[in-house]
Amino acid sequence: MAGFFKMSTSHGETVIQKPISEYAKFIKGLLPANIPETYELKPMFKAIARDENILSGIIAFRDFLYLFCDCLISDGHLYVKPQKTKNLTDYPFLHHINHLLVDIGYHGILSDNGDSLLITKMPSFTDPKSKIPALKILECLRFLTLCGFVFNGIDPDAKKLDFSEIKLIEVSYPKEPNLLIGLKALSIADIELRKRRYSNDDYLLRCDYRALNANNTDVLDVLKDYIRPLPKKLQKFVIELHQRYINKGMTCVKITDDQYHFAYSYIKNTRRTLTSREIYQQRVWEFAVSMKYGYIIAVRAKKTDKYTDLIKKFNLSLQEKIEKGYGCDRKRNEPCQGGCQGIRIPIDDSILDIKGDIEKWLDNEVSH
DSSP states (O other): OOOOOSSSOTTSOOEEOOOHHHHHHHHHHTSOSOOOSOOOBOGGGTTTSOHHHHHHHHHHHHHHHHHHHHHHHHHGGGTOOOOEESOTTOOHHHHHHHHHHHHHHHHOEEOTTSSOEEESOOHHHHOTTOSSOHHHHHHHHHHHHHTTOEEESSOTTOSOOOGGGOOOEEEEOTTOTTHHHHHHHHHHHHHHTOSOOOTTOOOGGGOOGGGGBSSOOOHHHHHHHHTTTSOHHHHHHHHHHHHHHHHTTOEEEEEESSSEEEEEEOOTTOSSOOOHHHHHHTEEEEEEEETTTEEEEEEOOOOGGGSHHHHTTSOHHHHHHHHHOOOOGGGGTSOOOOGGGOEEEEOSGGGGGGHHHHHHHHHHHHHO
């Protein structure tokens, strides 16, 4: 969702965040809309519950996230005030709720009938190094109560609590009890399957159900989830451009930081297996979406001197962007705007008018 991330361009200029309601609308649009009802789960999840209950529980958790975003839109201003920051997606309240939900799911024990999670020990409450201050835990519990969770054994409305005195907490979600199974499965995936963890990575709030899938996921399926908020004609443009360069032998990887990136690299002749991050670093171009820039294409053009005559035939606005180039803003004594990402082109109706020019441009960057 959900996002929220540590790997950010935090060296940028300080700006005021948008209201949490705007961010909630953004992340709600990126939630996976079409989660399959059946797929093969990785063996590590088999002990949680029956497969069908896990699968339906994940869908229930995704549906909860829709409600969660709606509550942020209507009441989030009572919990989150826009702050000055170098990262537009850094909302500590969301990071705290993410960590709290992961703790509940990972450390909670499903009751015999599966309609509650029983918690006797949880790092968020007892670990001196907890990422969540005690008062913020209560604030998070109050908001989760607003979203339909019920907490027995703890009073979210208390002004102060001694968490060391809490012996047992029973967490339930009466509207859809099966959600707890989905929460547990997703929390285990979050803790045990991620190669790297970041202090403010709200992984759970993206409902990454694909992490549980025993089979490899086609990156095109993921891309379709992320471009769903776009008009159909722009979705078609993105999918066609993706397929064009996959057919030309490029590799696409998804990377998440303070933006969502679908990066395209030509690594056909690489002799060793590269990580997603290494493939991303070799990208020629990418699709990306973020709160700051919206939907864009970013091109790291490095061979324009080899086809200058062709560039002169491009749309004038595209010519100007290519001529300006890209690079580190700080070397230009300008506030950092992530200029090293590449030449950015917004994905809006105007991009359809230069589709042919973009294809010729990328063809030349890939082929030379």
